[in-house]
Amino acid sequence: MSLDLVWQYLLSPAFFQGAVMTLLITVCSLFFGVVMGLVLALLQESRFRAGPVLAFFYLWLFRGTPVLFQIIFVYNVLPSFGLRFSAFTCAVMALSLNEGAYMAEILRSGLQAVRSGQRTAGMALGMTxxxxxxxxxxxxxxxxxxxxxxxxxxxxxxxxxxxSVIAVQELLLIANQTASASFRYFEALCAAGIYYLALTTVFMIGQAWLERALDPKKRKKPALSLTERLLRSSSPQ
Incomplete structure:
Protein backbone atom coordinates (compact mmCIF):
# COMPACT_ATOMS: atom_id res chain seq x y z
CA MET A 1 0.00 0.00 0.00
CA SER A 2 1.28 3.45 -0.96
CA LEU A 3 -0.17 6.33 1.07
CA ASP A 4 1.46 8.79 -1.31
CA LEU A 5 -0.43 7.24 -4.22
CA VAL A 6 -3.72 7.38 -2.31
CA TRP A 7 -3.09 11.07 -1.60
CA GLN A 8 -2.19 11.60 -5.25
CA TYR A 9 -5.48 10.03 -6.33
CA LEU A 10 -7.43 12.14 -3.83
CA LEU A 11 -5.96 15.35 -5.25
CA SER A 12 -6.22 14.32 -8.89
CA PRO A 13 -8.70 16.26 -11.08
CA ALA A 14 -10.21 13.02 -12.39
CA PHE A 15 -11.24 11.78 -8.95
CA PHE A 16 -12.50 15.23 -7.94
CA GLN A 17 -14.61 15.48 -11.10
CA GLY A 18 -15.94 11.98 -10.47
CA ALA A 19 -16.94 12.98 -6.93
CA VAL A 20 -18.67 16.11 -8.26
CA MET A 21 -20.54 14.01 -10.84
CA THR A 22 -21.61 11.58 -8.10
CA LEU A 23 -22.85 14.46 -5.96
CA LEU A 24 -24.69 16.03 -8.90
CA ILE A 25 -26.42 12.77 -9.80
CA THR A 26 -27.41 12.24 -6.16
CA VAL A 27 -28.81 15.74 -5.64
CA CYS A 28 -30.73 15.81 -8.92
CA SER A 29 -32.16 12.33 -8.40
CA LEU A 30 -33.18 13.16 -4.84
CA PHE A 31 -34.89 16.38 -5.89
CA PHE A 32 -36.97 14.79 -8.63
CA GLY A 33 -37.53 11.70 -6.48
CA VAL A 34 -38.98 13.78 -3.65
CA VAL A 35 -41.24 15.66 -6.09
CA MET A 36 -42.43 12.38 -7.61
CA GLY A 37 -42.85 10.85 -4.15
CA LEU A 38 -44.97 13.78 -2.95
CA VAL A 39 -47.22 13.50 -6.01
CA LEU A 40 -47.63 9.76 -5.43
CA ALA A 41 -48.31 10.25 -1.71
CA LEU A 42 -51.03 12.77 -2.50
CA LEU A 43 -52.48 10.41 -5.12
CA GLN A 44 -52.69 7.67 -2.51
CA GLU A 45 -54.64 10.04 -0.27
CA SER A 46 -56.84 11.21 -3.16
CA ARG A 47 -60.59 10.73 -2.99
CA PHE A 48 -60.68 9.79 -6.66
CA ARG A 49 -60.41 6.05 -7.20
CA ALA A 50 -57.98 6.37 -10.11
CA GLY A 51 -55.39 8.11 -7.92
CA PRO A 52 -54.65 5.23 -5.50
CA VAL A 53 -54.77 2.74 -8.40
CA LEU A 54 -52.16 4.66 -10.39
CA ALA A 55 -49.98 5.11 -7.31
CA PHE A 56 -50.19 1.39 -6.48
CA PHE A 57 -49.20 0.40 -10.02
CA TYR A 58 -46.23 2.77 -9.94
CA LEU A 59 -45.03 1.47 -6.58
CA TRP A 60 -45.52 -2.15 -7.69
CA LEU A 61 -43.50 -1.57 -10.86
CA PHE A 62 -40.54 0.40 -9.52
CA ARG A 63 -40.21 -1.33 -6.16
CA GLY A 64 -40.53 -4.73 -7.77
CA THR A 65 -37.64 -4.37 -10.26
CA PRO A 66 -33.93 -3.78 -9.52
CA VAL A 67 -32.44 -0.31 -9.87
CA LEU A 68 -29.80 -1.65 -12.25
CA PHE A 69 -32.53 -3.09 -14.47
CA GLN A 70 -34.28 0.30 -14.58
CA ILE A 71 -31.06 2.14 -15.46
CA ILE A 72 -30.28 -0.23 -18.33
CA PHE A 73 -33.90 -0.18 -19.51
CA VAL A 74 -34.07 3.62 -19.68
CA TYR A 75 -30.70 3.88 -21.43
CA ASN A 76 -31.19 1.09 -23.98
CA VAL A 77 -34.95 0.88 -24.58
CA LEU A 78 -36.06 4.51 -24.77
CA PRO A 79 -33.99 5.20 -27.95
CA SER A 80 -36.02 2.51 -29.74
CA PHE A 81 -39.07 4.73 -29.19
CA GLY A 82 -37.24 7.78 -30.52
CA LEU A 83 -36.41 9.16 -27.08
CA ARG A 84 -32.68 9.78 -26.97
CA PHE A 85 -31.04 11.31 -23.93
CA SER A 86 -27.50 11.64 -22.66
CA ALA A 87 -26.13 9.03 -20.26
CA PHE A 88 -26.32 11.55 -17.41
CA THR A 89 -29.99 12.32 -18.13
CA CYS A 90 -30.83 8.62 -18.34
CA ALA A 91 -29.08 8.02 -15.03
CA VAL A 92 -30.95 10.81 -13.25
CA MET A 93 -34.23 9.74 -14.84
CA ALA A 94 -33.91 6.11 -13.77
CA LEU A 95 -32.74 6.90 -10.24
CA SER A 96 -35.46 9.55 -9.80
CA LEU A 97 -38.21 7.17 -10.89
CA ASN A 98 -36.93 4.52 -8.50
CA GLU A 99 -36.44 6.95 -5.64
CA GLY A 100 -39.94 8.35 -6.11
CA ALA A 101 -41.45 4.97 -5.24
CA TYR A 102 -39.67 4.84 -1.88
CA MET A 103 -40.12 8.51 -1.10
CA ALA A 104 -43.85 8.11 -1.69
CA GLU A 105 -44.16 5.65 1.19
CA ILE A 106 -42.02 7.81 3.47
CA LEU A 107 -44.01 10.96 2.71
CA ARG A 108 -47.33 9.12 2.97
CA SER A 109 -46.44 7.88 6.44
CA GLY A 110 -45.52 11.43 7.43
CA LEU A 111 -48.77 12.89 6.10
CA GLN A 112 -50.83 10.23 7.86
CA ALA A 113 -48.99 10.84 11.14
CA VAL A 114 -50.42 14.37 11.36
CA ARG A 115 -53.63 14.12 13.37
CA SER A 116 -56.90 14.81 11.63
CA GLY A 117 -57.72 17.32 14.35
CA GLN A 118 -55.01 19.58 12.95
CA ARG A 119 -56.82 19.69 9.61
CA THR A 120 -60.15 20.25 11.32
CA ALA A 121 -58.72 23.18 13.27
CA GLY A 122 -57.44 24.69 10.04
CA MET A 123 -60.87 24.36 8.42
CA ALA A 124 -62.43 25.99 11.47
CA LEU A 125 -60.12 28.97 10.92
CA GLY A 126 -61.40 29.30 7.36
CA MET A 127 -58.25 27.99 5.67
CA THR A 128 -58.43 26.33 2.27
CA SER A 164 -21.25 3.32 -14.23
CA VAL A 165 -22.81 0.55 -16.35
CA ILE A 166 -23.96 3.18 -18.85
CA ALA A 167 -20.56 4.89 -18.87
CA VAL A 168 -21.41 7.90 -16.71
CA GLN A 169 -18.08 9.22 -15.44
CA GLU A 170 -18.94 9.04 -11.75
CA LEU A 171 -16.56 8.32 -8.89
CA LEU A 172 -16.52 4.53 -8.91
CA LEU A 173 -16.03 4.31 -12.67
CA ILE A 174 -13.11 6.75 -12.46
CA ALA A 175 -11.55 4.67 -9.67
CA ASN A 176 -12.02 1.43 -11.60
CA GLN A 177 -10.56 2.89 -14.80
CA THR A 178 -7.58 4.29 -12.91
CA ALA A 179 -6.96 0.97 -11.15
CA SER A 180 -7.28 -0.99 -14.40
CA ALA A 181 -4.59 1.17 -16.00
CA SER A 182 -2.12 0.90 -13.11
CA PHE A 183 -3.25 -2.34 -11.40
CA ARG A 184 -3.24 -0.41 -8.08
CA TYR A 185 -6.80 -1.32 -7.09
CA PHE A 186 -6.24 -0.91 -3.36
CA GLU A 187 -5.06 2.69 -3.59
CA ALA A 188 -7.66 3.73 -6.17
CA LEU A 189 -10.55 2.19 -4.27
CA CYS A 190 -9.30 3.65 -0.99
CA ALA A 191 -9.32 7.10 -2.54
CA ALA A 192 -12.86 6.55 -3.86
CA GLY A 193 -13.96 5.25 -0.46
CA ILE A 194 -12.62 8.35 1.27
CA TYR A 195 -14.61 10.55 -1.13
CA TYR A 196 -17.77 8.51 -0.46
CA LEU A 197 -17.24 8.78 3.30
CA ALA A 198 -16.69 12.53 3.03
CA LEU A 199 -19.90 13.02 1.02
CA THR A 200 -21.85 10.79 3.41
CA THR A 201 -20.53 12.79 6.37
CA VAL A 202 -21.69 16.04 4.78
CA PHE A 203 -25.18 14.58 4.25
CA MET A 204 -25.33 13.35 7.85
CA ILE A 205 -24.30 16.76 9.18
CA GLY A 206 -26.90 18.42 6.97
CA GLN A 207 -29.57 16.02 8.22
CA ALA A 208 -28.68 16.73 11.87
CA TRP A 209 -28.81 20.48 11.22
CA LEU A 210 -32.22 20.20 9.54
CA GLU A 211 -33.60 18.07 12.37
CA ARG A 212 -32.49 20.70 14.86
CA ALA A 213 -33.86 23.55 12.73
CA LEU A 214 -37.27 21.89 12.31
CA ASP A 215 -37.63 20.88 15.97
CA PRO A 216 -39.02 23.82 18.01
CA LYS A 217 -37.86 22.26 21.27
CA LYS A 218 -34.25 22.08 20.09
CA ARG A 219 -34.40 25.60 18.64
CA LYS A 220 -35.51 27.11 21.95
CA LYS A 221 -33.20 25.05 24.12
CA PRO A 222 -29.79 26.74 24.46
CA ALA A 223 -26.73 24.60 23.97
CA LEU A 224 -24.93 23.68 27.20
CA SER A 225 -21.30 24.57 27.57
CA LEU A 226 -18.70 21.89 28.22
CA THR A 227 -18.43 22.94 31.91
CA GLU A 228 -22.20 22.75 32.37
CA ARG A 229 -22.35 19.29 30.78
CA LEU A 230 -19.55 18.03 33.04
CA LEU A 231 -21.19 19.47 36.15
CA ARG A 232 -24.55 17.95 35.18
CA SER A 233 -23.04 14.52 34.53
CA SER A 234 -21.10 14.54 37.84
CA SER A 235 -23.99 15.78 40.00
CA PRO A 236 -25.83 13.08 42.07
CA GLN A 237 -29.19 11.97 40.70
Whole structure:
Protein backbone atom coordinates (compact mmCIF):
# COMPACT_ATOMS: atom_id res chain seq x y z
CA MET A 1 0.00 0.00 0.00
CA SER A 2 1.28 3.45 -0.96
CA LEU A 3 -0.17 6.33 1.07
CA ASP A 4 1.46 8.79 -1.31
CA LEU A 5 -0.43 7.24 -4.22
CA VAL A 6 -3.72 7.38 -2.31
CA TRP A 7 -3.09 11.07 -1.60
CA GLN A 8 -2.19 11.60 -5.25
CA TYR A 9 -5.48 10.03 -6.33
CA LEU A 10 -7.43 12.14 -3.83
CA LEU A 11 -5.96 15.35 -5.25
CA SER A 12 -6.22 14.32 -8.89
CA PRO A 13 -8.70 16.26 -11.08
CA ALA A 14 -10.21 13.02 -12.39
CA PHE A 15 -11.24 11.78 -8.95
CA PHE A 16 -12.50 15.23 -7.94
CA GLN A 17 -14.61 15.48 -11.10
CA GLY A 18 -15.94 11.98 -10.47
CA ALA A 19 -16.94 12.98 -6.93
CA VAL A 20 -18.67 16.11 -8.26
CA MET A 21 -20.54 14.01 -10.84
CA THR A 22 -21.61 11.58 -8.10
CA LEU A 23 -22.85 14.46 -5.96
CA LEU A 24 -24.69 16.03 -8.90
CA ILE A 25 -26.42 12.77 -9.80
CA THR A 26 -27.41 12.24 -6.16
CA VAL A 27 -28.81 15.74 -5.64
CA CYS A 28 -30.73 15.81 -8.92
CA SER A 29 -32.16 12.33 -8.40
CA LEU A 30 -33.18 13.16 -4.84
CA PHE A 31 -34.89 16.38 -5.89
CA PHE A 32 -36.97 14.79 -8.63
CA GLY A 33 -37.53 11.70 -6.48
CA VAL A 34 -38.98 13.78 -3.65
CA VAL A 35 -41.24 15.66 -6.09
CA MET A 36 -42.43 12.38 -7.61
CA GLY A 37 -42.85 10.85 -4.15
CA LEU A 38 -44.97 13.78 -2.95
CA VAL A 39 -47.22 13.50 -6.01
CA LEU A 40 -47.63 9.76 -5.43
CA ALA A 41 -48.31 10.25 -1.71
CA LEU A 42 -51.03 12.77 -2.50
CA LEU A 43 -52.48 10.41 -5.12
CA GLN A 44 -52.69 7.67 -2.51
CA GLU A 45 -54.64 10.04 -0.27
CA SER A 46 -56.84 11.21 -3.16
CA ARG A 47 -60.59 10.73 -2.99
CA PHE A 48 -60.68 9.79 -6.66
CA ARG A 49 -60.41 6.05 -7.20
CA ALA A 50 -57.98 6.37 -10.11
CA GLY A 51 -55.39 8.11 -7.92
CA PRO A 52 -54.65 5.23 -5.50
CA VAL A 53 -54.77 2.74 -8.40
CA LEU A 54 -52.16 4.66 -10.39
CA ALA A 55 -49.98 5.11 -7.31
CA PHE A 56 -50.19 1.39 -6.48
CA PHE A 57 -49.20 0.40 -10.02
CA TYR A 58 -46.23 2.77 -9.94
CA LEU A 59 -45.03 1.47 -6.58
CA TRP A 60 -45.52 -2.15 -7.69
CA LEU A 61 -43.50 -1.57 -10.86
CA PHE A 62 -40.54 0.40 -9.52
CA ARG A 63 -40.21 -1.33 -6.16
CA GLY A 64 -40.53 -4.73 -7.77
CA THR A 65 -37.64 -4.37 -10.26
CA PRO A 66 -33.93 -3.78 -9.52
CA VAL A 67 -32.44 -0.31 -9.87
CA LEU A 68 -29.80 -1.65 -12.25
CA PHE A 69 -32.53 -3.09 -14.47
CA GLN A 70 -34.28 0.30 -14.58
CA ILE A 71 -31.06 2.14 -15.46
CA ILE A 72 -30.28 -0.23 -18.33
CA PHE A 73 -33.90 -0.18 -19.51
CA VAL A 74 -34.07 3.62 -19.68
CA TYR A 75 -30.70 3.88 -21.43
CA ASN A 76 -31.19 1.09 -23.98
CA VAL A 77 -34.95 0.88 -24.58
CA LEU A 78 -36.06 4.51 -24.77
CA PRO A 79 -33.99 5.20 -27.95
CA SER A 80 -36.02 2.51 -29.74
CA PHE A 81 -39.07 4.73 -29.19
CA GLY A 82 -37.24 7.78 -30.52
CA LEU A 83 -36.41 9.16 -27.08
CA ARG A 84 -32.68 9.78 -26.97
CA PHE A 85 -31.04 11.31 -23.93
CA SER A 86 -27.50 11.64 -22.66
CA ALA A 87 -26.13 9.03 -20.26
CA PHE A 88 -26.32 11.55 -17.41
CA THR A 89 -29.99 12.32 -18.13
CA CYS A 90 -30.83 8.62 -18.34
CA ALA A 91 -29.08 8.02 -15.03
CA VAL A 92 -30.95 10.81 -13.25
CA MET A 93 -34.23 9.74 -14.84
CA ALA A 94 -33.91 6.11 -13.77
CA LEU A 95 -32.74 6.90 -10.24
CA SER A 96 -35.46 9.55 -9.80
CA LEU A 97 -38.21 7.17 -10.89
CA ASN A 98 -36.93 4.52 -8.50
CA GLU A 99 -36.44 6.95 -5.64
CA GLY A 100 -39.94 8.35 -6.11
CA ALA A 101 -41.45 4.97 -5.24
CA TYR A 102 -39.67 4.84 -1.88
CA MET A 103 -40.12 8.51 -1.10
CA ALA A 104 -43.85 8.11 -1.69
CA GLU A 105 -44.16 5.65 1.19
CA ILE A 106 -42.02 7.81 3.47
CA LEU A 107 -44.01 10.96 2.71
CA ARG A 108 -47.33 9.12 2.97
CA SER A 109 -46.44 7.88 6.44
CA GLY A 110 -45.52 11.43 7.43
CA LEU A 111 -48.77 12.89 6.10
CA GLN A 112 -50.83 10.23 7.86
CA ALA A 113 -48.99 10.84 11.14
CA VAL A 114 -50.42 14.37 11.36
CA ARG A 115 -53.63 14.12 13.37
CA SER A 116 -56.90 14.81 11.63
CA GLY A 117 -57.72 17.32 14.35
CA GLN A 118 -55.01 19.58 12.95
CA ARG A 119 -56.82 19.69 9.61
CA THR A 120 -60.15 20.25 11.32
CA ALA A 121 -58.72 23.18 13.27
CA GLY A 122 -57.44 24.69 10.04
CA MET A 123 -60.87 24.36 8.42
CA ALA A 124 -62.43 25.99 11.47
CA LEU A 125 -60.12 28.97 10.92
CA GLY A 126 -61.40 29.30 7.36
CA MET A 127 -58.25 27.99 5.67
CA THR A 128 -58.43 26.33 2.27
CA UNK A 129 -57.18 22.77 1.70
CA UNK A 130 -54.07 24.14 0.04
CA UNK A 131 -53.32 26.42 2.99
CA UNK A 132 -53.92 23.59 5.46
CA UNK A 133 -51.53 21.35 3.57
CA UNK A 134 -48.88 24.07 3.18
CA UNK A 135 -49.02 25.70 6.62
CA UNK A 136 -50.15 22.91 8.94
CA UNK A 137 -49.64 19.42 7.52
CA UNK A 138 -46.38 19.68 5.59
CA UNK A 139 -44.34 21.46 8.33
CA UNK A 140 -45.30 18.79 10.87
CA UNK A 141 -44.82 15.93 8.42
CA UNK A 142 -41.37 17.26 7.50
CA UNK A 143 -40.07 16.65 11.03
CA UNK A 144 -41.39 13.08 10.93
CA UNK A 145 -40.05 12.08 7.52
CA UNK A 146 -36.64 13.71 7.80
CA UNK A 147 -34.78 10.76 9.44
CA UNK A 148 -35.96 8.14 6.89
CA UNK A 149 -35.37 10.61 4.08
CA UNK A 150 -31.84 11.06 5.37
CA UNK A 151 -31.33 7.31 5.10
CA UNK A 152 -32.66 7.37 1.55
CA UNK A 153 -30.31 10.23 0.73
CA UNK A 154 -27.28 8.22 1.82
CA UNK A 155 -28.62 5.15 0.02
CA UNK A 156 -29.03 7.18 -3.16
CA UNK A 157 -25.44 8.39 -2.90
CA UNK A 158 -24.24 4.78 -2.89
CA UNK A 159 -26.72 3.66 -5.55
CA UNK A 160 -25.35 6.31 -7.91
CA UNK A 161 -22.37 4.01 -8.45
CA UNK A 162 -24.66 1.74 -10.50
CA UNK A 163 -24.81 4.29 -13.34
CA SER A 164 -21.25 3.32 -14.23
CA VAL A 165 -22.81 0.55 -16.35
CA ILE A 166 -23.96 3.18 -18.85
CA ALA A 167 -20.56 4.89 -18.87
CA VAL A 168 -21.41 7.90 -16.71
CA GLN A 169 -18.08 9.22 -15.44
CA GLU A 170 -18.94 9.04 -11.75
CA LEU A 171 -16.56 8.32 -8.89
CA LEU A 172 -16.52 4.53 -8.91
CA LEU A 173 -16.03 4.31 -12.67
CA ILE A 174 -13.11 6.75 -12.46
CA ALA A 175 -11.55 4.67 -9.67
CA ASN A 176 -12.02 1.43 -11.60
CA GLN A 177 -10.56 2.89 -14.80
CA THR A 178 -7.58 4.29 -12.91
CA ALA A 179 -6.96 0.97 -11.15
CA SER A 180 -7.28 -0.99 -14.40
CA ALA A 181 -4.59 1.17 -16.00
CA SER A 182 -2.12 0.90 -13.11
CA PHE A 183 -3.25 -2.34 -11.40
CA ARG A 184 -3.24 -0.41 -8.08
CA TYR A 185 -6.80 -1.32 -7.09
CA PHE A 186 -6.24 -0.91 -3.36
CA GLU A 187 -5.06 2.69 -3.59
CA ALA A 188 -7.66 3.73 -6.17
CA LEU A 189 -10.55 2.19 -4.27
CA CYS A 190 -9.30 3.65 -0.99
CA ALA A 191 -9.32 7.10 -2.54
CA ALA A 192 -12.86 6.55 -3.86
CA GLY A 193 -13.96 5.25 -0.46
CA ILE A 194 -12.62 8.35 1.27
CA TYR A 195 -14.61 10.55 -1.13
CA TYR A 196 -17.77 8.51 -0.46
CA LEU A 197 -17.24 8.78 3.30
CA ALA A 198 -16.69 12.53 3.03
CA LEU A 199 -19.90 13.02 1.02
CA THR A 200 -21.85 10.79 3.41
CA THR A 201 -20.53 12.79 6.37
CA VAL A 202 -21.69 16.04 4.78
CA PHE A 203 -25.18 14.58 4.25
CA MET A 204 -25.33 13.35 7.85
CA ILE A 205 -24.30 16.76 9.18
CA GLY A 206 -26.90 18.42 6.97
CA GLN A 207 -29.57 16.02 8.22
CA ALA A 208 -28.68 16.73 11.87
CA TRP A 209 -28.81 20.48 11.22
CA LEU A 210 -32.22 20.20 9.54
CA GLU A 211 -33.60 18.07 12.37
CA ARG A 212 -32.49 20.70 14.86
CA ALA A 213 -33.86 23.55 12.73
CA LEU A 214 -37.27 21.89 12.31
CA ASP A 215 -37.63 20.88 15.97
CA PRO A 216 -39.02 23.82 18.01
CA LYS A 217 -37.86 22.26 21.27
CA LYS A 218 -34.25 22.08 20.09
CA ARG A 219 -34.40 25.60 18.64
CA LYS A 220 -35.51 27.11 21.95
CA LYS A 221 -33.20 25.05 24.12
CA PRO A 222 -29.79 26.74 24.46
CA ALA A 223 -26.73 24.60 23.97
CA LEU A 224 -24.93 23.68 27.20
CA SER A 225 -21.30 24.57 27.57
CA LEU A 226 -18.70 21.89 28.22
CA THR A 227 -18.43 22.94 31.91
CA GLU A 228 -22.20 22.75 32.37
CA ARG A 229 -22.35 19.29 30.78
CA LEU A 230 -19.55 18.03 33.04
CA LEU A 231 -21.19 19.47 36.15
CA ARG A 232 -24.55 17.95 35.18
CA SER A 233 -23.04 14.52 34.53
CA SER A 234 -21.10 14.54 37.84
CA SER A 235 -23.99 15.78 40.00
CA PRO A 236 -25.83 13.08 42.07
CA GLN A 237 -29.19 11.97 40.70
Missing amino acids: QGQIMRKIVLPQAARIVLPPMGNQMISMLKSSALV
